[in-house]
Amino acid sequence: MATPRRRLAASAIVALSVTAATVVASGTAFASAPAVQTVQSVPTVQPAQSAQSAPASASFSLPAPTGPYAAGEDTLHLTDTSRLDPWRPASGYRQLTVSMFYPARRGTGQPAPYMTLGEAQGFVQYRVPPGFGVTPESVAAVQTGAFAAAKAAPGKFPLVVLSPGLENPRATLTALATDLASHGYVVALIGHPGEDSGEQLADGSISPCVTCGSGGPPADVIAASRGVDVKFAIDQLVDHHVWALSHLIDKHAIGMAGHSLGGAAAPLAMEDDPRILAGVNMDGSFQQIMPPGALGGRSFLMLGRDEDHTAGGSDTSWSDTWPxxxxxxRWFAVTGASHQAFTDIAILGQEAGIPLGYPLDAFRGAQITRTYVEAFFDKTLKGCPEPLLDGNSAAYPDVAIQS
Known part of the structure; x- marks a missing residue:
């Protein structure tokens, strides 16, 4: 049950005017990306550039999943009839689009698209600089290693909820989601409509980004709303069995990880929902300083870039939260990492030849993210010994333990 403080925060979300204080954004997708604007719903996909000026369309592939299972993928559209959409109350009840990844049998299903064309159009228009051959079609066709309609593997598996950074659509955590599924996790990758370049809703429309750019709600209000989104999604999956494969979920082993504002939302979701046993913040500033004992002894991993997320670094919210x-x-800092190194965006940018401005190779960043997040959940949700987490590792000299 929500604490009184958090209940008040949730109530304030519904009444909030979206012209309130400026939001702390997750940063542009690429170093040279233009400022983010509001996304409009678009029924058709238009070319990102003119045929006369556009280079050959780029082709993208995410790193393949590394576990013993194939990664199945499904899409859910959920509606929370207990509350209005916090950013567009006039649009009705809060809707979520959720990508479900799960351990699957090899050789079954069909390659899953990375995004719908409508979602890809929004991503290209508002998150990608022009001139690099990145089109909506090429983004939708990114090879992910996930398979739609794949046959599920037998057994029960821990559930991990993923929440992307502000302005980043849910698909940008696909490389992590597929790898977790291949290692024996069910993953609920939540799209938070109104908070990114566009999620396709149940009626086929693309949600506009209400919170992007200046003039949006404060970051702590958005993070609190995400905590409510996460609890609702878990309720639907483990209590109401809305997903056809809900029987795969071990409801006694639930974790959450997020990037940027999604990472900041993880401890807030844990405060509201004691079923979440372990949380991960990937390079996000904590929006509320937790009182001691707020997580009731549950586990937490902080994984960030060394630029500002080392002990004593410029983002003091990490040092303030740690006690x-x-x-x-555990707290680890990654040398030379950009803010997007924990997401697919760095991979897509590197493949497209977009300067990222940081020395860490994008595929190395994905390997580090996958390895450390999986090791943390293996230890906390599966009870496996994970010496990698005990200190610095010769295999990962670019990852330094902080405390």
């Missing part, structure tokens, strides 16, 4: 974590906890 309040009273369960198993």
């Amino acid at each position: 309040a974590l009273d369960g198993y906890k």
